[in-house]
Amino acid sequence: MNELIAGVVAGLRHGRPMRLADEVQALRALPAANVAGQLAAMPAERAVTLLDQPEFANAPEVLGLLPVDKAALLVTEMAADRAADVLATMGNGAAAIIDALPLDVRVSLTALIAWPIDSAGGMMTTEFVTVPAGATIRETLAHIRSVERSRETVYSVFVLDAVGRLAATVSLRRLIAAEPDSLFVETVAEQSPITIAPETDREAVAELIRRHDLLALPVVDADGFPLGIVTVDDVLDALVAAHTEDAQKFGGVEALDRPYLETGFAAMIRKRAGWLSVLFLSEMLTASAMQHFETELERAVVLTLFIPLIMSSGGNSGSQATSLIIRALAVGQLRLRDWWRVALRELPTGLTLGTILGLVGAGRIALWQLAGFYDYGVHWALIALTVSLGLIGIVTFGSLAGSMLPFALQRLRFDPASASAPFVATLVDVTGLVIYFSIALLVLSGTLL
Amino acid sequence: MNELIAGVVAGLRHGRPMRLADEVQALRALPAANVAGQLAAMPAERAVTLLDQPEFANAPEVLGLLPVDKAALLVTEMAADRAADVLATMGNGAAAIIDALPLDVRVSLTALIAWPIDSAGGMMTTEFVTVPAGATIRETLAHIRSVERSRETVYSVFVLDAVGRLAATVSLRRLIAAEPDSLFVETVAEQSPITIAPETDREAVAELIRRHDLLALPVVDADGFPLGIVTVDDVLDALVAAHTEDAQKFGGVEALDRPYLETGFAAMIRKRAGWLSVLFLSEMLTASAMQHFETELERAVVLTLFIPLIMSSGGNSGSQATSLIIRALAVGQLRLRDWWRVALRELPTGLTLGTILGLVGAGRIALWQLAGFYDYGVHWALIALTVSLGLIGIVTFGSLAGSMLPFALQRLRFDPASASAPFVATLVDVTGLVIYFSIALLVLSGTLL
CATH class of the missing domain: 3.10.580.10 (CBS-domain)
Incomplete structure (x- = not known):
């Protein structure tokens, strides 16, 4: 009978997991103290099999609730790479368990724990x-x-x-x-x-x-x-x-340590408020830019109607370029030295996309004006021209900035994936406003402005 | 000697690839006609080894340039799953090659080709x-x-x-x-x-x-x-x-079929202009919303100063929520029926994040006013209140809308990953303007408005 259990457990460990993953998922939903009690009561081989599953996310917590000698016994039998990961995330509780391990296991586990969890050293096992x-x-x-x-x-x-x-x-x-x-x-x-x-x-x-x-x-x-x-x-x-x-990261959130529903309220706020506040503070520059053009705004309120449209188009084109380049860098299709080839592609791409949107935008203004849906005033044609030129400038800038940012981050040894969509949008928003108002000053000077 | 080559090639196919991937990368940079000439001249085993690599992205094109009987010979020797993928992407050229295959290979390959490339049938091989x-x-x-x-x-x-x-x-x-x-x-x-x-x-x-x-x-x-x-x-x-x-998709681009630098200019515009135009047309609703509040805008130009700030905060919080939920759905941490649990979490999360930003925003206005950087007029405190309440409303709405959209898409049998950051931002932008101006009407009615 015992042999049968050992056989089943060995089978579980070696590629024939009898829906083990589903059992782990069920365990994860229980309170840690409850799970610790269950582990202590079951045969050691079975407990080890469960603890060896990377999906057993609360394993560090559960292990910390077991008596130290029992925990050390289980850790000794666990796969070395998984045991090291669990101990590394346990914090202070790990020291007592490590001290209770047999010498050879202690030596090999402490060597493994020393490597960052997202490096080859942190992923490897010593059981080859x-x-x-x-x-x-x-x-x-x-x-x-x-x-x-x-x-x-x-x-x-x-x-x-x-x-x-x-x-x-x-x-x-x-x-x-x-x-x-x-x-x-x-x-x-x-x-x-x-x-x-x-x-x-x-x-x-x-x-x-x-x-x-x-x-x-x-x-x-x-x-x-x-x-x-x-x-x-x-x-x-x-x-x-x-x-x-x-x-x-691309969505502008710090990476969560636990699944969404298992992340506590305070942790969720911490992971999101930081980036959101940084972006908010940067985006305050848009208010400063607007204040700078206060006189123009008061003279031509009609210009404000198109601010959201123009800003979002810049953000969208930047977000497109950034997501393309981040992935191409991540899978090795692009290297740092390719930045100028990308710039030479994004420039005509941005100009073309901007022209397409510019024509649609001018058409929209002309249609509304001529059909009588809205009155943009006697200078409506000049306003349409301003919006079109603004779109061309901003979409081109968005494509260029969005594509160059991941290269700049990689060059500075940051993860290019940190060039999140909100970050690019914020960068493009501020510049976009300046581009839009500068073009307005050029086109409308002597008429509206 | 021939045995040696066969041995090397067998080694290459069975897990000892002598930097084969690097050779394929080099080949991919050459014109297809050139590569076809090289393949025709080398021993068949070697050509098959190269063609079997999924990174050999222009294999379909190259195969189409070879004489049909030569191509059929190579396809017969290729791994069945890879051969099916290559033939499936060849288009019209594939029919002649398939007709020239031995009957058993033809039967098994046509069965494989029938499955979509992103299904288990499209990924599997029949060589078990x-x-x-x-x-x-x-x-x-x-x-x-x-x-x-x-x-x-x-x-x-x-x-x-x-x-x-x-x-x-x-x-x-x-x-x-x-x-x-x-x-x-x-x-x-x-x-x-x-x-x-x-x-x-x-x-x-x-x-x-x-x-x-x-x-x-x-x-x-x-x-x-x-x-x-x-x-x-x-x-x-x-x-x-x-x-x-x-x-x-999350960046708002249709998935590219080829690596970034190998995607032609026209294809790049096609992949990006579609989404960008759809978003642009939707974003035009912001202009309509602004036109609706034209009177308020003319009376209180000061309100326009904060439009970009408020819009982008809504977009950012929506983008955060969307990226969290898309991944949680993709890896199975969330199911469709969990939508209300997510809504119950995002509501307080959005309120808290909005309150944080609202306090920072009000502080910024008070600081600028009291320090004399800018004069928001006698009603500056009411303007600060409007901006704060607007931020709370918009960030809450952004978090809720951003988190519910992936569920809605999954329910409608679309890929939740299509809830791209630009899509969410656009949705939140239009609603955000309406929320902002409605709050302004409530707070400033009788004073500025």
Whole structure:
């Protein structure tokens, strides 16, 4: 019976999760104390299987509520990468548990915790399979069989040289396909495998695994010694997390740490009020710009009618350009040095888009005037011209500014994804008002102004 | 020598890509005719390896330039899922090549082409490994060894029942770990594997693979017969493509079909002018709203000074709420029926954020007035009150509208990601003006208005 449970649990850990994810989702909705009680009561293997799921978002909290020796026992059995993530987010409570761990686990976990959570070091696990150079294929397969239970992946095996540096990697697929199995493992191994440094950003790791269709990627130190392995399932989780963070940043929200409905009211306000206030303070410059043109505004109130229209068109075209460039930079279609090629494309694109909107805008004013829907005064044609030229200028500026901002941020070593839509819109709003009123002064000087 | 090349090429196809992705990137920069010439001249295995890369974006064009019999030869050898994708995007040129294919390849490719490219059917390959129920583990491993060369993945094997329906799946890992190998394969297989229907959306496929840490997912028809297999590397590609499409949609651009720098000028204008014009036409309602309040505007020009500030705050808060909800819906943290829970959270959140901005705004007006930077007139305190109340109303409305829009779109079976930042901003702009002027009429009636 016990063997049966162990078998089921091993099955759960190794790719046959009997709707485990659904159980975790159910657990997450319960109070942490309740979940801690359940974990303490169930067999350790089962508790470990549950804790190993990255979706178990309140695992750090739950672990902190367990007796220290029980928590240490569970952490010892957990996948090293997941255990490190959980301990890293536990805060002060982690120290007592770490002190209670067996020495070898303590050493490997503290090494893992040291890396930022969004780096290759933070994503990797230390539970990889190694064989010495000179092993045969048969010996390698026998070794895999003997350690399989305790390894996160056995689909990629590291071949080490005499001093323990990574010499080659070999996939389980190549090992299985190779015949005869008395050959040295090197004969089927990849001799210059793609490796990464532990400080590599998670999106770069994901892109490398995706581009080269890998199941796992070795992490090595500067001297070529293997530190860990990043597996494709960690990369999938990282991609989804990065996608969420990017989407939130682009919407002008600081990335949430927890799912929407699980984020508390105070945390939600904190994550949103900061950016919103910064944008609000910057946008106050529009009031200053308007005050500057106070005389013109009083003389020609008709000009104010089109301010929202013109401002939003600038913001929209900027938002388009920014979203295109952020993604192209993120997936490596564009590099920093391509900025001038982008500028040379956005200039004619902005002019064309601005002209299209300018013609529609002038048509709208002419139609309303001639059909008698509204009276823009005797100088309505000049007003239409002002609005058209304003749109051309602002849409061109919006496209240029929106496309250059991600490059500028990347150059300054910020995340280009921080060039959020609201940020670009605010930048374009202030400049847009100045462009609009300057054109009005040129066109309407001597008539309305 | 030929064996060596075959070995290298096989290595390239099976997870040891000697920086193949970089070669593809270089090829993509050359004119299609040039690339076609190179492909025709190189050994077929090498050409197939290159064509199999999803990054080879101009493969359809290149294939169309080759003699039909040569093209058919290459397509026959390509991975079935990739071949189907390439033929599906070739347009008219594909028919001649399909006619020249061997019957079995033609049947399996036309079946694959029939599925939308962003469905499980469009992502799957038909090159999976099957064994009959009752096979031993040893027989299964021997079978894997014999077909390994022609299969996209051997890490997941399908066990079929007597009539050929999918009865179970087993991972290569479980097969290797199992002892003795004279046992039936069922003893280590997953008896009720997670399967998907071919019409499943690619993001749902990705979420399932990610949640359950799978390397491959069987696609079965309504009767349980296996149609194909979706592998984790296809899912990675699909996730990145979906991320790009979402980011572009959120920025108010129709998703581009090609990388930014490879998209032609005309295509770029088409992708951006449509949305921009729709938003522009909707935003014209702001001009109508302003015209409606013409008398008030003429009497109190001072009110116009804060229009950009108030409009943009509404747009920003709407953009925040929308980006949070779109992602939460996309990753399954929220369901359609949760809309009222979100509304109940966004109402107090919007009120709080609006109050924060309102206080800052009133403070700004008081400071400018009292410090003598600008004179808002004798009723400056009432103007500050109008701006504050306006901000509270508009930020609350923006948060509510921005959070409810993705639900409404999902309910109407549109992609919630279409609730782009510019779309929300436009919606909030028009309403925001009406809210602002209505509050102004209430507060300033009898004094300024």
